[in-house]
Amino acid sequence: MTLSLDDLLNELHDRTKGKFEKKPTVVTKNDSFDVENLPVDKAEWHAIDDVVCVYFDLKSSTNLAKGRRPESTASIYDAGVGGVAKVLREFDAQFLDIQGDGGFGLFWGDKRFERAVTAGISIRTFSRDFTSQLDKKWPDAPSTGFKVGIGSGSLMAKRVGLPRHLEFQEPVWAGNPVNYAAKAAQQSDPERMSVTGSVYDNISANDFIVFSCACGDPSLLWESVTLDKIPDDEKFGQSLGSYWCENHGEEYCSAVLAGKSHRDDVPVSEREKKNRLAEGTVLTHAALKSRVKERERTRSVFAGLGPER
Ligand SMILES: [Zn+2]
Secondary structure, X not given: OOXXXXXXXXXXXXXXXXXXXXXXXXXXXXXXXOHHHOOOOOOEEEEEEEEEXXXXXXXXXXHHHOOOOHHHHHHHHHXXXXXXXXXXXXXXXXXXXXXXXXXXXXXXXXXXXXXXXXXXXXXXXHHHHHHHHHHHHOOOOOOOOEEEEXXXXXXXXXXXXXXXXXXXXXXXXXXXXXXXXXXXXXXXXXXXXXXXXHHHHHHOOOHHHHEOOOOOOOOEOEEEEEOOOOOOHXXXXXXXXXXXXXXXXXXXXXXXXXXXOOOXXXXXXXXXXXXXXXXXXOOOHHHHHHHHHHHHHHOOOOOOOOOOO
């Protein structure tokens, strides 16, 4: 290979100039959006008005590899990242991207919020079992588990790369959902999953997701969280610390995916509490603090889709 750096940089200079002068077209595709049909050699991007992104990230992955045989590290990645990928596929994520110890799934079209959030809860539930098996096998391993964040909004995409070289063509996603979901995941820990404001708004009317199961007195499960790294109102998010219950998980998950949202067993007082909290989404710091205190007090034994750890 003979590379001329000067030629490359000059070529890129002209290319940038050309791209800025002749802007690409953006075509809104929404339900007919198909990753397979993304243009590569045409100056055209495909857009979707609303996409939900589930972002995941394995905590302390660098330290997990330390002092371990490559085969052991490989098996941790296989079990962990492979497991999450399987969950995202089962919940019909339309696109999956994995880079090392993390990645994301994208959901659009019918029941995108329901599929994304139930997938998120399933990843948490899987992560708890994965971590407990890992702890047993390697008791000296650092504490780990999957951090999960969910965001939503408009996206556009194109295959950027070299025409006719499939191995160099990657879909590029431009827009906030992936970025915001990643920031939400970064600020979370494996014990709590965070979702941005618009994600919670879209699922907050679903009793199966919002209130704990019938193993105890159904109560509100979500807590306000301010996602500091997000620059707009999407930062007023919510977080969840529970997992699918062994008794009710299957039933509630199928109910959500079947489009059901109402439960008769949720007390009026808990519904009112949810509505009260939703009214003051934009909170002062002091109000937020006292709210957190109140939540800690009221968090029931059966905080859950299943009990908290
Ligand atoms: Zn239960």
